[in-house]
Amino acid sequence: MKVKVISRSTDEFTRERSQDLQRVFRNFDPTLRTQEKAVEYVRALNAAKLDKIFARPFIGAMDGHRDSIKCMAKNPSYLKGIFSGSDDGDIRLWDIASRRTVCQFPGHQGAVQGLTVSTDGSILVSCGSDCTVRLWNVPGATLADSDNLSDNSAKALAVYVWKNAFRAVDHQWDGDLFATAGAQVDIWNHNRSQPVNTFDWGTDTTISVRFNPGEPNILATSANDRSITLYDLRMSSPARKVIMRTKANSIAWNPMEPLNFTVANEDCNCYSYDARKLDEAKCVHKDHVSAVMDIDFSPTGREFVTGSYDRTVRIFQYNGGHSREIYHTKRMQRVFCVKYSSDASYVISGSDDTNLRLWKAKASEQLGVVLPRERKKHEYLEAVKNRYKHLPEVKRIVRHRHLPKPIYKAANLRRTMIEAERRKEQRRKAHSAPGSVVTESIRKRRIIKEVE
């Protein structure tokens, strides 16, 4: 007869010296683990609760400006710095890590309306209500020494005066042209004191301008006549225009899918468009209760942050209809500009109360160096929470956010109003001849027309 019995020798299954790691053996057989789904569910519930315990998104405020902050700019080649411009002409360069002003750029007489940095990070371009465009040298290596508490001031590299006040400025991603928006759209070169090119379509002021990250010659602008226009620098005339029901305060291109852009609209929604097909919005992002003032995409292209007139900052997913996160503080007043940091970990908001605030993009993220085991654990908890986040108990915890009372009430009011509209529409449809009342989808409803 042939016999074999399980016999394990201890030295095969235990470590040799105490310096060695403990040996781990795995057997993935499902029969060894009973009630796996219930265990996963309990872990998801605990993960959701822990998330809420560790959710402390506010890191700090950067205090220094004396008037409300109207615009911000990121330096593409330096992660730690951010520029901000305020209504009294004060431009500052902040060091985010220490939350202090590194350098000031005095010079503007009126409000600073737009800030942008050139692609190599060496030149800062600012435009203001005093009809000037100023170019500044960004101080390079000396950003590191934070001992120097006194604010350094830099002198302007160049000052170009033009005809009308400017409303926004943006730099090309891969070249040395920048565009300003005001009464018309002007294209400038660093070295010329006059615009190289001018685009004019329509009679109203252009309030924001953005260059496409993928195609350096395409830019999108939004104007006071509720239109969004796409221009191509290689053609001498504008390319396409779409007119909506309300004006767009700001535009942002998706850096990972450069054909798509999202606009922050005055009617509390953000609309994502595909630049090739402007007759229908790709996605409508609804959650704010007042006009959305600014929008910026994360460098991953998967999320964007919006700041709104209703004193909140919200983070949306690029294809999601509702916000993933909302940030608010009692001290933060109307948010006029937001930026997503270039490492996709932080969100910076500039608001009416003269402060720039630094927030975490993921509220319960552990900052700093994360050990591989910790990271694996975080990833596992995230995955198990996502698997069960549709179940009522877990959903209730994951979804829960404290809203300030005015926003909560305003949101309820909006909801009842929209519900009432919808119900009336349904009844009208039900009581009229089939096919006579046509409901347009929300993606099309807000667009009046598209113009070639």
Place this chain on the structure above:
Amino acid sequence: MGAKEENGDGEMDQTVKKYLRGEAANLEGLQDKKLKGQLAIREELYGKSAKAAAKIEKWLLPSEGGYLEAEGIEKTWRIKQESIAREVDILSLRNQYDIILPELGPYTLDFTPNGRYMAAAGRKGHLAVVDMKTLSLIKEIQVRETVRDVVYLHNELFFAAAQKKYPYIYNRDGTELHCLKEHGAVSRLQFLKNHFLLASINKLGQLHYQDVTMGEMVGNYRTGSGRTDAMQVNPFNGVVALGHSSGTVTMWKPTSAAPLVKMLCHPGPVSSLAFHPNGHLMATSGKEKKIKIWDLRKFEVIQTLSGHAKTLNFSQKGLLAAGTGSFVQILGDFSGSQNYSRYMSHSISKGYQVGKVLFRPYEDVLGIGHSMGWSSILIPGSGEPNFDSWVANPFETSKQRREKEVHSLLDKLPPETIMLDPTKVGTVRPARKKEKKPTKEEREAEMEAAVEAAKDTDIKKKTKGRNKPSKRAQRRKEIIDRAKRPFLEHRVEEQETFRKKHKTNMETEMPKSLQRFVRQKAT
């Protein structure tokens, strides 16, 4: 070569199926394209992980299982332990022994989930904790009381003993930690690992569930069937099954006072039951010399074997041990078709009565507790050769044990998760259709149908002068009235409720001076 590959593929398919844990979701009916895309990606990932797990099982597992093959005209069930002892290595020989303790009564045993420690309890009060790896006695105490059952809690530090009046919880050092007075005189104890619940059945037939982390009593139910000695917990879904003297097996969960399932298994009392680790098979034995193997998904008998069995136990690999008198029989299904046949057998010395058989986890060893002590015999192929360190580690250090305790406490399941089908957690419950109240016409139709049915019934013709026509007519009328009664009662009830509602409305509407008229109108 081609045929071998095909066979190999067939085996791989089986293992992949095992790791897939069920059917893939049907994505055809989904309208939401985004959701469909996300789910399709997830299904693909499941497939990949199942394939990877199957490959790991094939190539990376360190140990292989035991086996016993008979050659020639030999039969495996005639092979004695002595002949196995001659063929096996020295280390395994240590697992074959008899401990004779004649004075202290029939012994029961329990193993920790990793098979490393054993608690033995003699009826006359002897409690012993043995380390099975070194075969050394860690601690033994004499509690000077009847001890009917012993069970380990979540690790080797704690065990519970069902003593004469109440169950007690002891430390590994023999210190008495708790006296659980609410349970009463317990005859059997079971521990639910994932939920940290200690379940007990006492002499009055009361089932108690106690959470051993916080000490709260989660459930306390009267089974209504008196005293029972057959109690097992199904490791797959955490339900506790009791075998009663009426031949029924009831299954209980801590959150309901009525049993989940009540099945009639044997014409006589149920002497013992056992569950297969995969949760689909249950073996029960009755006093009428039959052992039945049940499929728990359909609640049907798969196989009936003849033989007494005072105690039953399934091993990790699915072998069934049945002990009766001084004879232990091990049955196994080798064709994979759930057809159990004789595999091995063992007789202990005549006069020794087998009290309990228990397979040792992760070893090819069967522990037998009998009236003169306990024995241990080798059963090749009964244990799982490859353990998972994060489920149960026979080579656990104290640090690992502490970490595991903390992790299992964090993952402690609430008692509501115990259900017959544990895979239902996280699924969508199908929407219950609201029962429509029958309309007036429907009710009239029902009443007419009942009346017709009543008219059709044959009245027994009475004899000896009792069959008068008037009496017959009266009887027929009585039958029809009885058929109509529930409908008329229902109608009267409805009218009353309607009147009450109407009355209160009217009362609130009318001014006070006019209310007396309202009341008159209602009457």
